[in-house]
Amino acid sequence: MASRGFQVEQHPFGPAVGRLVEQFAALPGIGRKSAERLANHILSCSTPEAMALATAIHEVKKTIRRCSVCFNLTEQELCVLCRDPRRDRTVVCVVEQPKDVSALEAAAAFQGTYHVLGGRIAPLEGVGPEDLTIGPLVQRVKRDHVKELIMATNPTLEGDGTALFISNLLEEQQVEITRLARGIATGSVLEFANKEMLADAMRGRQHF
């Protein structure tokens, strides 16, 4: 089948469908052909079914905000995790973005709470510590008597730098600072691991 590259106004079903294809194609990982297929799905499904997606988008943009404690995304003052009485408030996992919270939650290997920085310190992009939620994190460590801070920033130069900056800031506090184990990615093959991964894995080797 030929690839579909209709101009919005030239779409054989009219410009409204052309605009819909355009909007789908603007989503990450959706090409023109998938966008056309998604638009065909919207055209062929019932109006309530199609409107459920439109409404879900609308609802999310209307209701979503930042948790006042951990800056995770939420619809209420506190996020689902900060509201949960079973979560340990004295163990805080520090991540860059809300999507890192959902990645870690999916792994279901952590029972503490989170702190979302909103990015990492990146001088070249003009992102300094004051652009992140580092101030509230320091306050939170003091106020909630946090015992352990687990640094789960991305394993990049900037992510590591941000973790280091925070741990320096908290040097005088009674808080243990750890970071996620790193090394060979579980499920990967040694052959494709790069130098840094292998060096980290060697340095952090554990008893069998």
Place this chain on the structure above:
Amino acid sequence: MASRGFQVEQHPFGPAVGRLVEQFAALPGIGRKSAERLANHILSCSTPEAMALATAIHEVKKTIRRCSVCFNLTEQELCVLCRDPRRDRTVVCVVEQPKDVSALEAAAAFQGTYHVLGGRIAPLEGVGPEDLTIGPLVQRVKRDHVKELIMATNPTLEGDGTALFISNLLEEQQVEITRLARGIATGSVLEFANKEMLADAMRGRQHF
């Protein structure tokens, strides 16, 4: 990364995001992980950008209807193609679905008009000729003095059967009935062609 399988109410960003992920995952070809990624995109992009998709869905479901001549999808009484004065009304290509119109239009190899049947005759599914737009097609052939009807139903048993049914109906009309050439798919390899494709290709062989 672990696969994400949050219940709607358990999503770490709250139920509104859970519902959005659910809606994206209901689209064809979108798995849970892609749905989560699309929801993250909606969360991180600006409200006007996100609302453009919601609005496009809304607009399409509100405005789209069937062309009164060819039953293609359109926002107006007549579709873009039936309104185009350069299109030949005496050559009509008969297809099953509107998406077949956009596939053929993308190939840009046809200057006539279309007729969308709305499906194919499928007795086992209870779809008879009266459920399709065959009646209006017969009227159209007579009224517009159609010279050629190109059958472009799908090359399946039911698609072929539908084409045969229509050509029998129009036996007494002064209309030439043709069908799309079939055989080896252009760009494919002989090795993977099935028996029916090879037999069709052999039967319809052309001078080099």
